[in-house]
Amino acid sequence: MSTAIETHELSKRYRRVSALTECTVTVPEGRVSALVGPNGAGKTTLLRILAGLASPTGGTAAVLGGAPRQDPAFLAEIGFLAQEIPLYRRFTAEDHIRIGAHMNPRWDASLVRTRLAELRIPLGQRVGTLSGGQRAQVALALTLAKRPRVLLLDEPVAALDPLARRKFLATLTAGVADAGGELTVVLSSHLVTDLERVCDHIILLAGSRVQLSGDIDTLLAEHKVLVGPRKDTAPIERTHKVVQEVATARQSTLLVRLGGPVIDPAYQAEDVTLEELVLAYMGADEASAGKRLTTVGESS
Amino acid sequence: MISFRVEARTGVPPYLQIVQQVRQALRMGVLDVGDQLPTVREVVAAVAVNPNTVLKAYRDLEREGLVEARAGQGTFVRRRPPGPPPGTHSRLGRSLERWVREAREAGLDDESMESLLRITLRAGDAAEAESEEIA
Numbered sequence: 200m201s202t203a204i205e206t207h208e209l210s211k212r213y214r215r216v217s218a219l220t221e222c223t224v225t226v227p228e229g230r231v232s233a234l235v236g237p238n239g240a241g242k243t244t245l246l247r248i249l250a251g252l253a254s255p256t257g258g259t260a261a262v263l264g265g266a267p268r269q270d271p272a273f274l275a276e277i278g279f280l281a282q283e284i285p286l287y288r289r290f291t292a293e294d295h296i297r298i299g300a301h302m303n304p305r306w307d308a309s310l311v312r313t314r315l316a317e318l319r320i321p322l323g324q325r326v327g328t329l330s331g332g333q334r335a336q337v338a339l340a341l342t343l344a345k346r347p348r349v350l351l352l353d354e355p356v357a358a359l360d361p362l363a364r365r366k367f368l369a370t371l372t373a374g375v376a377d378a379g380g381e382l383t384v385v386l387s388s389h390l391v392t393d394l395e396r397v398c399d400h401i402i403l404l405a406g407s408r409v410q411l412s413g414d415i416d417t418l419l420a421e422h423k424v425l426v427g428p429r430k431d432t433a434p435i436e437r438t439h440k441v442v443q444e445v446a447t448a449r450q451s452t453l454l455v456r457l458g459g460p461v462i463d464p465a466y467q468a469e470d471v472t473l474e475e476l477v478l479a480y481m482g483a484d485e486a487s488a489g490k491r492l493t494t495v496g497e498s499s
Numbered sequence: 500m501i502s503f504r505v506e507a508r509t510g511v512p513p514y515l516q517i518v519q520q521v522r523q524a525l526r527m528g529v530l531d532v533g534d535q536l537p538t539v540r541e542v543v544a545a546v547a548v549n550p551n552t553v554l555k556a557y558r559d560l561e562r563e564g565l566v567e568a569r570a571g572q573g574t575f576v577r578r579r580p581p582g583p584p585p586g587t588h589s590r591l592g593r594s595l596e597r598w599v600r601e602a603r604e605a606g607l608d609d610e611s612m613e614s615l616l617r618i619t620l621r622a623g624d625a626a627e628a629e630s631e632e633i634a
Binding site for chain 1: 505507508510513539540543544545546547548549550551552
């Protein structure tokens with residue numbers, strides 16, 4: 200399987216602030232990747248670099264084998280949906296379909312019309328008068344009509360109610376199915392339960408760095424929660440990487456990345472959920488500052 | 500044609516939820532040999548899951564021999580999972596309904612009924628194991 204997106208030690212500095220620091224990630228073609236992390240972690244910066252809208256100050260990025268750039272051949276392959284939905288509010292969906300036809304070589308107008316008809320969104324009404332969910336649907340359907348090979352979505356569902364969100368994600372997954380494995384998606388969001396259904400790959404940023412990246416099923420299989428008596432974790436740390444430790448006076452709960460089988464019978468090993476994994480690695484940013492141990496119920 | 504539900508909070512991976520719902524539909528007779536399963540496109544457009552999740556579920560069912568993919572046509576039911584015929588389930592379901600009504604009249608709530616069922620199942624297992632030992 201070929202690689203759709205590959206970055207190597209990608210960095211972006213704005214004056215004295217690092218927005219991205221040495222990010223190395225690979226997204227294979229056909230995957231739907233969840234881009235998660237706290238606000239300000241660098242998610243939008245990464246998406247903008249991949250879309251060719253910002254240039255890195257260090258490292259390299261390759262999208263579909265080439266560096267992202269502002270040229271028509273590259274942009275024809277990329278769909279980018281920014282946080283603030285980029286539609287002309289006084290124009291109708293039908294107007295947008297016509298504009299898109301002029302600007303995109305592989306434009307599939309019937310795709311937009313069919314999907315919007317399925318959703319009963321009127322084509323002839325100014326998009327400014329549609330609901331937020333309907334506008335997001337129009338923007339996504341237009342982006343898919345471009346038949347992009349890489350689709351970059353920056354928190355597209357953040358402002359939508361649960362039903363509108365579900366419908367938006369259904370349009371997205373249908374688009375992925377239609378593309379028959381040739382569409383790669385990167386989707387940033389805070390809603391892990393949504394990402395869990397839709398994504399099979401994850402990129403987790405915290406503090407401008409990649410904390411975790413890869414195939415979700417593989418990562419879930421590589422991590423366990425160990426629950427046991429509170430004791431010296433040095434033996435555990437010889438084999439496994441402790442991502443997060445939560446301790447009470449007697450008990451400690453460790454989220455570890457396995458380096459082999461768990462031998463110590465004092466620990467009970469449990470499966471992790473994606474949400475636990477995401478929260479643990481979001482906190483891992485602070486861990487590098489020496490605050491890994493969260494102590495519950497006593498003053499530290 | 501059947502439709503699927505995929506819930507995040509069950510702790511069961513989405514692909515396995517689809518596998519279980521197909522098996523259940525076959526046991527209950529909702530799906531029969533020769534019936535077509537919804538296409539991947541239809542499933543993802545309805546329940547918003549990753550297409551690979553549906554493909555994985557269908558591959559699992561294929562490996563079990565329950566369904567077969569026909570090139571360019573879709574996925575079809577090949578046979579039912581081993582077990583009693585569909586009528587058995589609905590018959591036993593009806594007698595269980597009567598029992599539940601009786602239990603409710605006797606003042607048992609859902610939790611007590613569930614624990615009673617669990618205890619009975621476990622007792623049954625133990626009795627079976629014992630009789631095997633004797634034999």
